Structure formats: structure tokens, C-alpha cells
Amino acid sequence: MKYPDWCPTAPKGCDCIGGCLDSKKCSCMFNNGGKIPYNCNGAIVEAKPLVYECGPSCKCPPSCYNKVSQHGMKIRLEIFKMKSRGWGVRSLTSISSGSFICEYIGELLEDKEAEKRQNDEYLFDIGHNFSDCSLIGGLLALKPVVQLSSSEVVEDEHFTIDAAQCGHVGRFINHICSPNLYAQNVLYDHEDKSKPHIMLFAAENIPPLKELTYHYNYFVNQVQDLNGNIKMKSCYCGAAECTGRMY
Numbered sequence: 001m002k003y004p005d006w007c008p009t010a011p012k013g014c015d016c017i018g019g020c021l022d023s024k025k026c027s028c029m030f031n032n033g034g035k036i037p038y039n040c041n042g043a044i045v046e047a048k049p050l051v052y053e054c055g056p057s058c059k060c061p062p063s064c065y066n067k068v069s070q071h072g073m074k075i076r077l078e079i080f081k082m083k084s085r086g087w088g089v090r091s092l093t094s095i096s097s098g099s100f101i102c103e104y105i106g107e108l109l110e111d112k113e114a115e116k117r118q119n120d121e122y123l124f125d126i127g128h129n130f131s132d133c134s135l136i137g138g139l140l141a142l143k144p145v146v147q148l149s150s151s152e153v154v155e156d157e158h159f160t161i162d163a164a165q166c167g168h169v170g171r172f173i174n175h176i177c178s179p180n181l182y183a184q185n186v187l188y189d190h191e192d193k194s195k196p197h198i199m200l201f202a203a204e205n206i207p208p209l210k211e212l213t214y215h216y217n218y219f220v221n222q223v224q225d226l227n228g229n230i231k232m233k234s235c236y237c238g239a240a241e242c243t244g245r246m247y
């Protein structure tokens with residue numbers, strides 16, 4: 001990630017020298033509502049508004065089962081070209097439900113700055129609560145089960161990641177109205193809830209070479225330009241539930 005002039009506050013971290021197996025003693029597990037976000041295979045168990053991974057300030061080892069997405073991509077991905085949606089991404093191998101795919105990496109901008117960008121193709125609004133179950137696709141177990149407490153409510157400043165100039169494979173993942181991935185907010189190296197890492201996870205079992213997609217979470221007639229005019233973008237995902245408009 002490319003951060004602007006901003007000095008993140010490192011979290012205090014947990015004191016679990018021998019690992020975080022005792023979820024009652026681990027402060028990171030406490031932040032996760034006392035539940036372990038990942039299973040022993042590193043698959044996310046359920047979608048949450050925010051996942052707190054153990055991080056560099058924690059005393060647990062790098063092998064801690066609560067450090068998953070920060071270790072980076074494990075699945076071999078391929079970028080391929082389509083007629084309707086430009087470049088897209090697929091996996092060369094099958095993917096099991098809950099697997100970490102990749103982070104949406106780019107330049108972190110204040111929303112006001114992002115609105116001025118000429119190229120809006122690679123903007124991703126962040127820091128919003130994960131509350132729409134329809135984004136989750138087929139992974140029924142991955143439903144948001146935790147209501148945000150007042151201390152978890154995201155502050156009133158909004159940020160956007162722009163992957164146009166600085167990014168990686170995540171910038172090529174397309175929108176589909178019935179997606180097979182979802183975007184999970186994750187914190188591990190700082191405590192600022194308005195600037196979570198955006199980690200993409202599989203929402204269902206995905207066969208090899210099937211396009212990987214997530215819902216961009218736009219609403220029709222709710223995207224405006226700097227002059228307040230409503231912007232429109234056609235959706236070519238071809239899903240049965242698609243209205244033909246991304247926004």
C-alpha cells in the first residue's frame with residue numbers, strides 16, 4: 001500500500017508468546033468477539049465487519065493461526081482478457097471456500113482527493129461497514145454475525161484506494177452481480193478503522209479457470225461526478241439477477 005503523510009498507530013498487540021490458542025487470553029481474539037476468524041487450514045470462518053489479525057506488535061510467532069491475509073497470496077492466479085469486461089482474473093487451481101485470494105492494493109486517498117482523479121476505473125471505497133449479505137455469494141456460513149459496537153463504528157472520514165498507478169493483481173478483478181469472492185476489512189499493523197486493509201476471500205468453492213469476481217457495492221443512480229451529476233456505468237456480467245447497470 002502507498003500511504004499519504006500519515007503515521008499509523010501500531011496496535012498494542014497480544015502477549016501470547018506460545019501462540020494464540022487460548023482465545024480467552026488473547027487480546028486480538030477479544031477484538032474478534034472471542035472467536036477465531038480462521039480455521040486450521042487458514043480459511044476464514046465467517047464474514048465480519050472487521051477482522052483483527054495478530055500483527056507485528058504481537059508476541060505470538062509468525063506461524064500464528066490468526067495471521068493469514070498479511071502473509072500474502074498463496075493461490076496461483078492468471079490475468080486474462082475478455083471481450084466484454086477487459087482484463088479479468090482466474091485461478092489455475094481449484095479454490096476452497098474461505099481461502100484468502102489477495103489484497104486490493106493501491107494508493108490510499110481521502111475521498112475528496114479520489115473524486116478529482118481522472119481515471120476512476122480502479123477506485124475502491126474503504127472503511128465502510130460490511131453489512132450486505134448479498135455480497136457474500138454462495139458462502140452461506142460467511143454472513144456478518146457481529147453487530148458493530150459503538151467503539152467499532154467507523155469514523156466519519158472516508159478513504160479510497162486507487163490502484164490505477166500503483167497496484168497488483170487485485171486491480172484486475174471484475175464486478176459480477178453474483179460474485180464468488182467478497183471483500184473483508186482486516187486490521188493487523190495499525191488501529192485505524194477508517195483505513196482497513198481490503199482482503200479478498202473466496203465466498204464459495206471455485207473450480208479452476210472460473211473468473212474470480214466480487215460485488216463492487218455500487219448502487220444505481222447513487223454515484224455522482226464532482227458537479228453532482230449522476231454517473232452511469234453498464235454492467236456486462238451476464239448474471240441472471242443483473243439489471244445491466246453497475247451504477
Ligand SMILES: C[S@@+](CC[C@H](N)C(=O)[O-])C[C@H]1O[C@@H](n2cnc3c(N)ncnc32)[C@H](O)[C@@H]1O
Nearest residue numbers: 085086087121122171172173174175235236237
Ligand atoms: C478494477 S477494474 C477491473 C479490471 C478491468 N477489467 C481492466 O481491464 O483493467 C474495474 C473496471 O473494469 C470494468 N468492469 C469490471 N466489471 C465489469 C462489469 N461487470 N461490466 C462491465 N465492466 C466491468 C469497468 O470498466 C470497471 O471500471
